[in-house]
Amino acid sequence: ISSQSNPDTILPLLYISHTLSAWNIRTFEFASVLFIATLFPSTLLPASLYALIRATAAFALGGYVGRRVDGAGRLSGVRASIVAMRGSVAGSCVGLAGIGWVLRSGGDGGWGKVLVGCVFGACVGLACVEKLGSVANTVAVERDWVVVIAEDSATSREELNSTMRRIDLLAKMLAPVFVSLVDAYSSNMALWVVFGQNMLSVLIEYYTIARVYSAVPSLQIQKVSYTNSSPSSPISPNHTSTTPSQTTPSSTPLTHLHNLLSPWTLYISSPVFLASFSLSLLYLTVLSTGIQLQTYLLTLSFTALHVSLLRIIAVIVELLATWAAPRLMRRIGPVRAGLWFLNQQLVCVVVAVGLYFAVGEGSTAATLRAKGLSLMAGVAVSRLGLWGFDLCVQFLVQEDVPSPHRATFSAAELALQNAFELLSFASTAVFARPDQFMYPVLISGGAVAVAACCFAAFVRKRRGHLLHASKC
Numbered sequence: 001i002s003s004q005s006n007p008d009t010i011l012p013l014l015y016i017s018h019t020l021s022a023w024n025i026r027t028f029e030f031a032s033v034l035f036i037a038t039l040f041p042s043t044l045l046p047a048s049l050y051a052l053i054r055a056t057a058a059f060a061l062g063g064y065v066g067r068r069v070d071g072a073g074r075l076s077g078v079r080a081s082i083v084a085m086r087g088s089v090a091g092s093c094v095g096l097a098g099i100g101w102v103l104r105s106g107g108d109g110g111w112g113k114v115l116v117g118c119v120f121g122a123c124v125g126l127a128c129v130e131k132l133g134s135v136a137n138t139v140a141v142e143r144d145w146v147v148v149i150a151e152d153s154a155t156s157r158e159e160l161n162s163t164m165r166r167i168d169l170l171a172k173m174l175a176p177v178f179v180s181l182v183d184a185y186s187s188n189m190a191l192w193v194v195f196g197q198n199m200l201s202v203l204i205e206y207y208t209i210a211r212v213y214s215a216v217p218s219l220q221i222q223k224v225s226y227t228n229s230s231p232s233s234p235i236s237p238n239h240t241s242t243t244p245s246q247t248t249p250s251s252t253p254l255t256h257l258h259n260l261l262s263p264w265t266l267y268i269s270s271p272v273f274l275a276s277f278s279l280s281l282l283y284l285t286v287l288s289t290g291i292q293l294q295t296y297l298l299t300l301s302f303t304a305l306h307v308s309l310l311r312i313i314a315v316i317v318e319l320l321a322t323w324a325a326p327r328l329m330r331r332i333g334p335v336r337a338g339l340w341f342l343n344q345q346l347v348c349v350v351v352a353v354g355l356y357f358a359v360g361e362g363s364t365a366a367t368l369r370a371k372g373l374s375l376m377a378g379v380a381v382s383r384l385g386l387w388g389f390d391l392c393v394q395f396l397v398q399e400d401v402p403s404p405h406r407a408t409f410s411a412a413e414l415a416l417q418n419a420f421e422l423l424s425f426a427s428t429a430v431f432a433r434p435d436q437f438m439y440p441v442l443i444s445g446g447a448v449a450v451a452a453c454c455f456a457a458f459v460r461k462r463r464g465h466l467l468h469a470s471k472c
Contacts, residue, residue, distance in 0.1 A: 009215075010216070011149075011153070011155060011160075013208040013212050014141075014208070015163065015167065016204070017205050017212065018164055019171070020201040020205050021082070021085070021141075022171035023171045024085065024089065025130075025134050025171070026171045026172055027178065027179050027194055027197070028089045028092075028130065029175075030175060030176040031183070031190060031191070032050070032092065032096075033050075033051075034179065034180075034183050034187065035096045035187065035190075035191055036096070038100075039096065039100055049124070050123075050127060053124050053128065054127045054128055054131050055131075055421065056422070057132060058128075058132065058418040059415045059416075059418045060415075061132055062135050062411045062412065062414050062415030063260070063263030063267070063411050063415050064259055064260055064411075065136050066135070066136070066139050066407040066409070066411020066412060067259065067262065067263050067411070069136050069407035069411070070405060070406070070407045074220075075209070075210065075219075077140050077407075078136075078137060078140050078141060079206060079209065080136070081134075081136035081140065082137065082202060082205045082209070083206075084130070084132070084133035084136070085134055085137065086201065086205075087129075087202075088126040088130040089130055089198045090195055091122075091123075092126045092127060093191055093192070093194055093198075094195070095119050095123040095126065096191060097192075099116050099120060099123075100188070100191075102115060102116055102119075103116065135414050136407075139406070139407040139414065141164075141209075142164055142394070142410075143394070143398060143406045143409075143410040144403065147398045148216060148218045148219050148403075149212070149219070151218060152216050152217070152218050156326065157395065158325070158326030158395065159326050161326070161391055162322040162323065162325060162326045162391060165322050165390070166319060169315055170315075172315070173311070173312070179194070263408045263409075263412045264412055266405055266408055267408075267412035267413065270400070270401060270409060271462075272400045272458070274457055274458035275338065275397075275458045276393060276397060276413045276416075277454055278393070278451040278452070278454040278458065279389065279451070280417045280420055281450055281451040281454065282345075282386060282389075282420075282448060283417045283420040283421045284420040284421070284423050284424050284447040285444040285447055285448070286441065286443075286444050287353075287375065287379050287445070287448075288379060289314045289315075289379065292424070292425070292428045293375065296434060297372050297375075297376070299434040300368045300369060300371065300372040301368070301369070302372055306376075313380045314383045317381065317384050318383045318384075318386075318387045320384060321383065321385075322387065324384065324388055325388040325391040325392060328340065328341075329391075329392060334392045334396050334399070335396070335462055335463065336459075337388070338389050338393060338459075339455065339456070339459055341385045341389040341392060342451065342452050342455050343385070344385035344388075345382045345385030345386050345389065346385070348378050348381045348382035348385065349378055349382055349445050350445065352375055352377065352378020352379070352382070353378070353444075355370075355374035355378075356371050356375055356441060357438070359374065375441070397409065397410065424440070424443075424444070428440050
């Protein structure tokens with residue numbers, strides 16, 4: 001594909017590619033848990049190990065994956081991530097179907113048990129590949145391609161970021177519903193639907209992303225090779241080079257260690273480190289629409305309908321943030337907008353946590369329901385600040401991190417987010433009883449407060465002051 005066209009006319013193809021990517025990621029993320037729960041109904045251990053190893057792989061290898069994306073060509077890197085994601089999901093589906101066949105055939109003992117364990121281990125490995133592929137795709141397209149496309153397009157970067165995030169949020173809301181409906185009819189059918197949509201979408205994604213690449217000449221300018229530009233090198237954000245690296249470092253244990261640690265050196269030394277770290281800290285929370293708060297609410301006699309309503313309201317507020325953030329950034333700038341959004345989230349969380357503890361320690365139905373309602377209201381309203389702040393930080397990272405290092409920086413950021421998310425699960429593992437949920441709530445509130453302090457330090461360092469007296 002070599003024909004070029006107006007970048008604005010190619011944006012629908014970018015959105016189609018991103019929609020398919022987000023949809024497949026979310027359907028597999030939700031469906032894999034359902035499939036494993038169906039295969040092993042009497043224990044939570046397989047599902048727990050699956051999620052833990054997958055998240056650990058993202059934390060341990062995410063920075064390295066980002067470094068490899070920075071060193072690869074833009075199109076080849078994204079295409080490799082697409083093939084890795086779709087191929088690993090297809091392999092996982094086949095593996096899980098094989099486990100189901102063995103178990104239905106009565107092979108749950110002896111060699112059958114060994115076979116199931118080996119195939120399940122392979123499925124876990126493929127899930128790690130899928131997760132790392134999604135990291136590569138995210139940091140390449142959302143953190144690098146969007147910046148370059150916006151420079152050649154009449155559509156602003158704020159609007160591009162917001163549209164991409166809107167797609168993510170809609171997929172996050174609708175994909176579990178779709179999988180649940182198919183799974184309610186037949187778990188086996190749901191498995192093969194996930195397999196089929198991955199096999200079909202890989203061709204569409206492969207084609208559409210190539211069309212986008214060919215339509216934007218700036219995307220075809222080769223980035224500076226990582227080996228020609230060390231993480232600490234001062235490089236302007238728009239610096240590019242058409243000269244490929246001629247140096248191949250020797251493969252030694254010390255080299256491998258350097259490859260794993262260098263993304264973190266780049267991340268910590270970046271001028272936007274504190275802003276990114278603030279965003280990552282927000283993942284250390286149970287005050288979200290995730291499984292921890294949902295499970296807690298169910299123990300307080302809230303129904304599945306109540307939990308579903310919370311998720312729907314939260315997604316609506318999150319979508320509002322994708323419209324509010326670009327407008328506020330254009331008016332007062334991404335730094336001040338980020339400060340406003342994060343403080344809005346902090347106020348909501350502080351009020352919710354305060355009401356949660358103000359209700360008292362009673363165990364009556366009314367008291368427990370009041371506790372749950374305080375958290376539900378705080379979580380729902382705080383999503384405006386969370387996702388508005390997320391878009392502001394994304395804009396700052398795109399603006400301040402040089403093009404040759406965007407994927408490396410963003411992958412390290414995603415790895416840190418995974419680490420904090422793991423810590424949030426650890427908090428509910430340690431304080432597992434419903435009457436101990438107050439401790440994870442306090443930890444979550446503290447994480448938001450620390451994030452606000454870190455971002456305030458970033459703002460003061462960036463602007464020389466924290467409060468701005470001028471009119472908007």
